[in-house]
Amino acid sequence: MAGNAPTASEYVVHHLTHLNNTGHAQKNIVDWSVINLDTMFYSLSIGLLTVFLLWLAARKATSGVPGRFQAIVELLVDMVADQAKGIVHSAESRRFVAPLALTVFVWIFLMNAMDLLPVDLLPRVWEWIYAAGGGDPHHAYQRVVATADLSATLGMSCGVLLLCLWYNVKIKGVSGWVHELFTAPFGAHPLLWPVNFAMQIIEFLAKTISHGMRLFGNMYAGELIFILIALLGSTATVFGFLGHVVAGTIWAIFHILIITLQAFIFMMLTLVYIGQAHEGH
Amino acid sequence: MNLNATLIAQLVVFFILGWFTMKFVWPPIVKALDERAKKIADGLAAADKAKADLVLAEKKVVEELRKARESAGDTRAAAEKQAAKLIDDARAEAARLIAKAREDAEAEAGAAAQRAKEALREQVAALAVAGAERILRKEINAQAHVELLANLKQELQ
Structure with missing residues (x-):
């Protein structure tokens, strides 16, 4: 850290x-008048990169011998298609849900992978740009991992919630779904209606919040550990340097598993929740 | 850890990206995968068929070879028979020719001997007459003794 070094807490x-x-x-x-520009920038650019890469593979897709790039994309498509087939029992719904799951998986994986960049790299670049524009670098904020922003992950899980509500109505009809809301899971007795309804609402809330929170929590914690490891290095002692190298290496390698796993979990839960919307209780 | 309008924006992006993938990414890739699966299945079926055809063809080859060998054997047997018959015929013809030649020769020899005998007989008769003339010192009338001479000729035969 250059210049008037901030304290660890400030950092x-x-x-x-x-x-x-x-x-x-x-x-x-909660403040709906605020929008996180960094999250939106990275989320959008990586999202566009995701669909561009997928589109690149799809554009040249042939039934002949595939190239390596086409093969990896086909592998992903096949994996997602298999999972979707096993979870969502409606070929018509799968036409949208399976591609959505694929996008979500690749998109979240790439957003998570931003965690593997040196933790100070992009923020420092932004500080330079900000300072060059005449701003105070102490106020040049930049977070590069969009999935470590609760608004972003809850935004996606709310998208899944909307899809669940939509498919509930589409598959069961309005009356069928309302009937289910009041009679499942405990039974059709009128005394149980409020209990059932409360349970259903709790279930929807729990699903959606845990869905978004899980991804957010994992990525936020991962990012924080990278920051702490970077702090260790900033002590500029032999111990700090070695600790930074060793801990940073180990954590980064372990994090490869986490970013992949969390992307996969988010995708699978998207399929599972939408699949549940297709089935009666 | 705050909630703000990012949530709404992210939600919208989520659906737009999903829609894009559904529209432009998923169908061509799935189509390619299905087509390739079909190609591979067809290829495997063709390979199986080719294998079965090969087995059939090999069977047919063996059968044809067997037939060819058989017919070659038949041909050879017929040729040998023909040759044997030709040799036999030739031998029989030769034997016939030899026999005929011998017969002819014998007949010729017989005729020559007969002719010699005839000549001898003539001469014997003449000699007998000449001898008798010498003995009798006179001429014998051959006319008068023609019967006697004929008898003599007869006896000499």
């Missing part, structure tokens, strides 16, 4: 503050 807080449209950290827990 961590600086790294965990989003670049948003207000220019300073968000004050309230």
Whole structure:
């Protein structure tokens, strides 16, 4: 860390503050007038990169001998198609749900993979750009892992919730679904209606919140550990340097598993929740 | 750990990317995969068929070879028979020719001997007459003794 070195606490807080449209950290827990520009930038660019890569493979897809790139994309498509077939028992729904799951998997994987970049690299570049533009680098916030932003992960899990509601209505009809809301899981007795309904609402809330929180929590914790490891290196002692190298290596290797696993889990839960919307209780 | 409008934006992006994949990515890749699966299945079926055809062809070859060998044997047997017959015929013809030649020769020899005998007989008769003339010192009338001479000729035969 150059210049007037921040304290460890300042360093961590600086790294965990989003670049948003207000220019300073968000004050309230929920504020719909704020939008995180860094999250949107990385999420959108990586999302576009995702569909561009997939489109690149799809454009040249032939039934002949596939190239390596086509083969890896086909592998992914085949994997997602198999999972979707086993979980969502409606060929018509799968026409949208399976491609969505594929996009989600690749997209989240790539967003998570941003965690493997050196933790100070892009934030420092942004500080330079910000300072070159005349700003105070202490207020040049930048978080590069979009999935470590709760708004982003909950945004996606709310998307899954909307799909669940849509398919519930589509498959069971409005009356069928309302009937299910009040009679499942405990039974059709009128006294049980409120209990059933409460359970159903809790279930939807729990599914959606845990879906978004799980990804967020894993990536946020991973990012924080990278920041702490970087702090260890910043002590500029032999121990700190070795600790930074060794711990950073081990954590990064372990994190390869986590970013893949979390992307896979998010995709699988997307399929599972939508699959459940197709089945009666 | 705050919630803000990013959530809404991310939700919208989520659906747009999903829609894009559904529209432009998924169908061509799945189509290619299905087509390749079909190609491979067809290829495997063709390979199986080719294998079965090969077995049939090999069987046919063996059968044809057997037939060819058989017919070659037949031909040879017929040729040998023909040759034997030709040799036999030739031998029989030769034997016939030899026999005929011998017969002819014998007949010739017989005729020559007969002719010699005839000549001798003539001469014997003449000699007998001449001898008798010498003995009798006179001429014998051959006319008068023609019967006697004929008898003598007869006896000499």
